[in-house]
Amino acid sequence: MTSTEVSQIVDTVDNAIATPDHEQPYRELGLKDDEYARVRELLGRRPTAAELAMYAVMWSEHCSYKSSKVHLRYFGETTTDEMRRTMLAGIGENAGVLDIGDGWAVTFKAESHNHPSYVEPFQGAATGVGGIVRDILAMGARPLAVMDSLRVGAPEAPDTKRVLPGVVAGVGGYGNCLGLPNIGGEVVFDSSYAGNPLVNALCVGAMRIEDLHLAHASGAGNKIILFGARTGLDGIGGASVLASDTFSGGTGRKKLPSVQVGDPFAEKVLIECCLELFAAKVVVGISDLGAAGLACATSELASAGDGGMSIDLDRVPLRAKDMSAAEILSSESQERMCAVVAPEHVEEFLAICAKWDVTATEIGEVTEGDTLVITWHGHTVVDVPPRTVAHDGPVYHRPIARPDTQDTLRANVPDSLARPSTKDELRATLLRMIGSANLSSRRWVTQQYDRYVRGGTVLAQPSDSGMIRIDERTNRGVALSVDCNSRYVALDPYQGAQLALAEAYRNVAASGARPVAVTDCLNFGSPEDPGVMWQFEQALHGLADACAELGIPVVGGNVSFYNQTGGTAILPTPLVGVMGVIDDVRRRIPTGFGTEPGETLLLLGETRDEFGGSEWAHVAHGHLGGLPPKVDLAAEALLADILIAGSRDGMLSAAHDLSDGGLAQAVVEAALIGETGARIVLPEGADPFVALFSESAGRALVAVPRSEEPRFTEMCTMRGLPWARIGVVDRESDSVEIQGVAEFTLAELRETWEGPLPALFD
Amino acid sequence: MSTKIGVVTFPGSLDDEDAARAVRAIEVEAVSLWHADADLRGVDAVVIPGGFSYGDYLRAGAIASNAPVMRSVVAAARGGMPVLGICNGFQVLCESGLLPGALIRNAGLHFVCRDEWLRVDSADTAWTSRFAQGAEILIPVKHMDGCYVADAETVRRLEGEGRVAFRYTDNPNGSAADIAGVADASGRVVGLMPHPEHAIDALTGPSDDGLGLFLSVLDQLVRA
Numbered sequence: 001m002t003s004t005e006v007s008q009i010v011d012t013v014d015n016a017i018a019t020p021d022h023e024q025p026y027r028e029l030g031l032k033d034d035e036y037a038r039v040r041e042l043l044g045r046r047p048t049a050a051e052l053a054m055y056a057v058m059w060s061e062h063c064s065y066k067s068s069k070v071h072l073r074y075f076g077e078t079t080t081d082e083m084r085r086t087m088l089a090g091i092g093e094n095a096g097v098l099d100i101g102d103g104w105a106v107t108f109k110a111e112s113h114n115h116p117s118y119v120e121p122f123q124g125a126a127t128g129v130g131g132i133v134r135d136i137l138a139m140g141a142r143p144l145a146v147m148d149s150l151r152v153g154a155p156e157a158p159d160t161k162r163v164l165p166g167v168v169a170g171v172g173g174y175g176n177c178l179g180l181p182n183i184g185g186e187v188v189f190d191s192s193y194a195g196n197p198l199v200n201a202l203c204v205g206a207m208r209i210e211d212l213h214l215a216h217a218s219g220a221g222n223k224i225i226l227f228g229a230r231t232g233l234d235g236i237g238g239a240s241v242l243a244s245d246t247f248s249g250g251t252g253r254k255k256l257p258s259v260q261v262g263d264p265f266a267e268k269v270l271i272e273c274c275l276e277l278f279a280a281k282v283v284v285g286i287s288d289l290g291a292a293g294l295a296c297a298t299s300e301l302a303s304a305g306d307g308g309m310s311i312d313l314d315r316v317p318l319r320a321k322d323m324s325a326a327e328i329l330s331s332e333s334q335e336r337m338c339a340v341v342a343p344e345h346v347e348e349f350l351a352i353c354a355k356w357d358v359t360a361t362e363i364g365e366v367t368e369g370d371t372l373v374i375t376w377h378g379h380t381v382v383d384v385p386p387r388t389v390a391h392d393g394p395v396y397h398r399p400i401a402r403p404d405t406q407d408t409l410r411a412n413v414p415d416s417l418a419r420p421s422t423k424d425e426l427r428a429t430l431l432r433m434i435g436s437a438n439l440s441s442r443r444w445v446t447q448q449y450d451r452y453v454r455g456g457t458v459l460a461q462p463s464d465s466g467m468i469r470i471d472e473r474t475n476r477g478v479a480l481s482v483d484c485n486s487r488y489v490a491l492d493p494y495q496g497a498q499l500a501l502a503e504a505y506r507n508v509a510a511s512g513a514r515p516v517a518v519t520d521c522l523n524f525g526s527p528e529d530p531g532v533m534w535q536f537e538q539a540l541h542g543l544a545d546a547c548a549e550l551g552i553p554v555v556g557g558n559v560s561f562y563n564q565t566g567g568t569a570i571l572p573t574p575l576v577g578v579m580g581v582i583d584d585v586r587r588r589i590p591t592g593f594g595t596e597p598g599e600t601l602l603l604l605g606e607t608r609d610e611f612g613g614s615e616w617a618h619v620a621h622g623h624l625g626g627l628p629p630k631v632d633l634a635a636e637a638l639l640a641d642i643l644i645a646g647s648r649d650g651m652l653s654a655a656h657d658l659s660d661g662g663l664a665q666a667v668v669e670a671a672l673i674g675e676t677g678a679r680i681v682l683p684e685g686a687d688p689f690v691a692l693f694s695e696s697a698g699r700a701l702v703a704v705p706r707s708e709e710p711r712f713t714e715m716c717t718m719r720g721l722p723w724a725r726i727g728v729v730d731r732e733s734d735s736v737e738i739q740g741v742a743e744f745t746l747a748e749l750r751e752t753w754e755g756p757l758p759a760l761f762d
Numbered sequence: 763m764s765t766k767i768g769v770v771t772f773p774g775s776l777d778d779e780d781a782a783r784a785v786r787a788i789e790v791e792a793v794s795l796w797h798a799d800a801d802l803r804g805v806d807a808v809v810i811p812g813g814f815s816y817g818d819y820l821r822a823g824a825i826a827s828n829a830p831v832m833r834s835v836v837a838a839a840r841g842g843m844p845v846l847g848i849c850n851g852f853q854v855l856c857e858s859g860l861l862p863g864a865l866i867r868n869a870g871l872h873f874v875c876r877d878e879w880l881r882v883d884s885a886d887t888a889w890t891s892r893f894a895q896g897a898e899i900l901i902p903v904k905h906m907d908g909c910y911v912a913d914a915e916t917v918r919r920l921e922g923e924g925r926v927a928f929r930y931t932d933n934p935n936g937s938a939a940d941i942a943g944v945a946d947a948s949g950r951v952v953g954l955m956p957h958p959e960h961a962i963d964a965l966t967g968p969s970d971d972g973l974g975l976f977l978s979v980l981d982q983l984v985r986a
Contacts, residue, residue, distance in 0.1 A: 172873050176904070177814045179776030265817025269773050357773065448873045450904045452960040452967065453812075455780040469966065472783075586965060762870075 010325070011049040012379040020046050029056035035394050042388045050374065050381040053326035054389050057292035058299060061561050064393035067527035068559040071540050075554045078544040083553040086516065088212060094135045094288065096555020097212060098517050100581045102476050105212055107139045108204040110149070110482065110521040110577050112560035116259040117199040121166025125199050126174035126262040130334050132203040133178065134288035137271055138337070140213030140278050141205030144454065145468050146175050148185040148201050149482045149521070149575050150445075153194030155437035155760050160189070163197050165761050170262075171201070172448040177264035178271070181457045182449035183466025185482060189437045192486075195565030200521040200558075200575050202482055206470050211278060216285045217305035217340040220368045224298070224311065225346070227353055227360035228270045228336040231294070231328055232319040234261045266335040273356035274337060280352060282345035289336040295329040295389070297338040298364075302372045302386035305340070309386065311364035313376040325376040340366065400537055401530035410491060412625025414611040419689050426688055427742035429620065430664050433693065435752040436619045437760075439661045441672075444757035458585045462673055464507040464657050469585045477585035481507035481578055485660065486571035487613035488628035493535040494542035496613075497574045498631045501546045502697050503659050504578035509640035510655040510700055512589045512647030513580030518547055520557035520576050525569020527561045535572040543574060549633045552578070582647075589647050589655045592674030596653040596705040599729040601678065602713070603663065605639055605699030606722045607691060614695045615660045635698040638721050643700060651712045654703035663726075664692040666701045667736060668749050677733025677746060683724045688741050703729055765790050765983050767976075768805035770835070770851075772797040772826050776813035777959060781848065784959035785809070788976045800830040806983045807844040808835050810851030812904075812957060822865060822907045823853030832858055844888040844979050845951045849905055852943070852953030861944055861953045862920070863912030868905070869936025875904035877968040878956055879931040880942050884924045887949040892978040899971035901956040903934055903942075908955040910937035910944075920944055927952050950982075 016022075026036040029052065039047050039055045047055060061067060075091060084090075088105055089097040095109035113128025129146055136143045148171045153160045164187070175182050180203070217224070277283050285305065287297045294316070302309040313328050323331070341349050346362065353360035367373070372389070374382035420429040433439055442461060451460040458477060459467035465481040483503040489496030501518065508515045520543060525532040547554055563570045582588060593599060611617050612626030646652035654674065656666045671678050682691045704712050716723040727739075737743040767785045769792055771778045782792035793805050797815075802808070815826035826832060836858055839845045847855035855861045868874055880901055882893040893899070912920070917939055920926050928943035935955070943954025958972030 176873055265774050447876055450875050452902050453776050455783055455966055
């Protein structure tokens with residue numbers, strides 16, 4: 001092709017200047033009229049086709065946080081210097097990083113891949129895992145484990161049978177082949193997710209503190225090297241545009257969804273290659289290519305550095321013919337990274353990539369100027385200040401209004417719902433509860449995930465938290481839990497988000513680790529709906545205020561808007577992930593009973609008559625209304641202190657947090673996990689129904705070896721934590737007896753608890 | 763000279779570090795062997811670890827069986843060197859012809875990760891001599907393609923010659939005759955789907971029963 005022919009089809013910068021009135025398809029690319037006008041204003045001309053593609057993807061809700069930015073600042077405002085003490089990197093980096101001691105830095109983050117997972121459950125979920133793992137890798141850390149938090153429609157709904165098995169196979173297929181253990185997560189069924197499932201994946205990684213890598217491109221003359229998979233047509237306008245567009249479920253969809261395709265083997269090799277590059281100290285800066293692909297990586301690296309950047313798109317290795325500059329820039333092909341490398345290290349860099357058979361290509365360099373210049377077929381197709389693409393996107397103050405329906409919802413208290421009272425009714429209720437979709441065993445899911453690979457998994461599902469050993473010499477490790485009860489959030493977004501934090505915090509403490517940091521994944525409906533923005537603002541403030549009170553910072557996270565079908569939003573779902581540190585993983589507290597002969601069971605915390613948003617109200621009556629359980633963060637902190645002290649001093653042989661389903665659920669799970677019988681004696685005068693099924697927060701069930709009981713209960717009394725002796729573990733028995741209420745064989749409980757998911761999905 | 767056990771790394775090997783950890787747990791030096799390098803670096807035995815070598819985009823283990831390092835492993839095994847193939851390593855040994863049969867997609871079509879009680883069916887191999895015949899050991903399985911198949915005559919021969927090394931007590935994948943692991947005719951090459959390297963410490967695995975395989979081969983090597 002001659003250069004004249006090329007210039008006829010290439011929209012160069014010169015061409016854009018010469019043809020200011022050329023009509024551009026900005027609306028189809030997702031830009032609003034005023035946003036397009038702003039691009040023209042920033043450039044002083046119309047953008048080229050390639051520039052337009054870059055601005056469109058980078059200014060999408062998914063990449064620019066344009067609706068949430070003004071609210072997310074609140075996290076920074078509520079984080080004190082004391083909370084920042086162990087923070088090595090926070091919000092704004094690829095992932096937050098914490099100093100956990102012994103010279104180790106741990107990084108963790110959760111991210112959503114909701115919309116692609118509805119369109120194509122397997123690939124959507126798989127690439128969700130792949131993306132979050134690369135975020136962790138880009139910090140310089142070795143990824144160590146993943147978790148997944150899944151929300152799908154009602155269990156019996158036909159489409160749930162398409163979505164859930166596909167998502168689980170995708171999470172497993174990618175993570176298993178990548179060699180990362182899956183150490184926990186959630187699966188929640190609710191009809192609000194039927195047309196918009198949530199797939200939130202979390203990854204945790206570790207590095208020596210001195211190896212921390214931040215994404216920036218400094219030093220004129222340094223080379224830009226693109227490495228990993230070749231760039232193709234998959235995922236163009238994928239995550240970024242898809243995630244910013246409501247599923248309208250009817251006609252009129254212009255954008256064809258194109259979910260990225262994952263290759264976990266390529267990612268595994270990329271991880272090992274990157275870690276070898278880091279160890280060889282041949283990387284100045286690095287970024288992964290996720291949403292918005294090269295457009296994002298080049299503009300973010302350049303704007304974080306101290307110069308400009310020039311890129312030659314003709315050098316980008318492609319796997320499809322005739323890709324346009326805009327397509328190359330916005331492709332979301334997976335398993336790619338972009339590094340900034342000093343010229344003297346390029347040869348060694350390329351040699352390491354060759355050892356791993358990883359394609360690596362020098363595509364440009366850092367320049368003296370302050371613009372990002374991209375050429376294609378010898379023509380300049382992009383010439384922009386990189387900050388305008390990466391950081392100067394639109395910022396919206398969306399209207400916020402408390403929905404009128406909120407008062408009705410809260411007034412619809414569960415007090416008048418018929419409660420079981422006879423022994424037979426209570427027995428039947430317990431079985432119905434443990435066999436319900438949300439409370440039954442997740443084994444069908446977790447059995448499809450490798451939890452052993454890498455040899456560091458100390459606790460995994462169905463434990464309260466996942467725990468991995470970080471240091472084989474000192475046995476230092478971390479524990480993680482992700483939680484959210486979105487029904488609580490619907491009833492009261494502020495308190496609901498605090499309850500999500502409290503549950504994750506409690507779960508981490510129940511395994512013996514001290515909670516130190518938080519990540520979140522804020523899944524909500526359309527930000528253009530003032531009621532949704534009210535939920536969002538309330539939840540965000542609730543979470544930030546609670547973090548400040550508990551003294552643990554939010555170090556990273558993700559916002560996912562437009563989770564709705566037509567005009568109906570999902571239940572607001574601010575997923576909270578808490579990470580804790582444990583000095584010696586050998587002191588972890590297991591969830592199952594029966595690790596010691598002769599255990600006394602104690603219930604810690606206060607039980608109130610609280611059924612608003614409870615699993616019981618949902619299962620027995622399909623009811624959602626009233627107020628969620630009371631939040632008492634001081635009580636949560638005290639409970640956590642007691643659990644951690646119990647672990648440190650070897651006073652606890654098992655612990656299980658009380659949450660969905662209440663005490664009954666906790667007893668059944670701990671007995672089944674430990675394959676051990678137990679005898680429960682409810683506190684005198686307690687209403688058995690409330691004692692068994694209330695979801696009051698700030699509680700845990702613990703097993704204490706008889707020899708430790710006086711010391712442990714004395715500690716609780718002295719520190720003012722309510723406790724009650726509620727039974728004993730009986731290793732000889734194969735039944736769970738709730739005295740005066742009912743008796744169940746372990747076999748009956750196991751069949752009821754483990755049966756539902758295989759029956760639904762096998 | 764002190765004993766050395768090699769652990770092969772292919773691109774896509776996942777449990778190589780874990781196999782090396784198990785070797786070190788019995789106080790033997792673990793030597794890393796690279797797929798593209800035919801040099802076995804003076805090791806006395808070799809472990810082919812789990813994973814998805816080269817992505818397993820052809821048949822599981824098929825490409826790995828042709829790697830330069832495998833040509834050396836096959837030659838060494840024919841010369842009497844003990845070789846253990848775990849999971850993907852078992853698939854590689856079958857593909858390379860050192861062990862009979864093949865591993866196909868699990869009967870349930872799902873990846874399955876769970877702790878399995880295995881029966882040691884033959885304590886006469888280089889990798890099982892520390893166990894009592896018929897002992898039951900708790901070892902995790904985690905695989906997608908773990909269903910062992912062979913023609914009826916081969917299965918009969920394996921049974922007759924005492925070459926079924928391990929059997930599942932609760933078959934997780936549909937394997938013929940509940941076979942979890944087999945040995946070659948010499949008893950020095952063993953392959954199994956379960957992961958003994960993930961059962962070396964009750965802290966990170968369901969038991970420490972897996973150490974028995976590594977201690978068995980150490981006995982052989984020290985005696986030799």
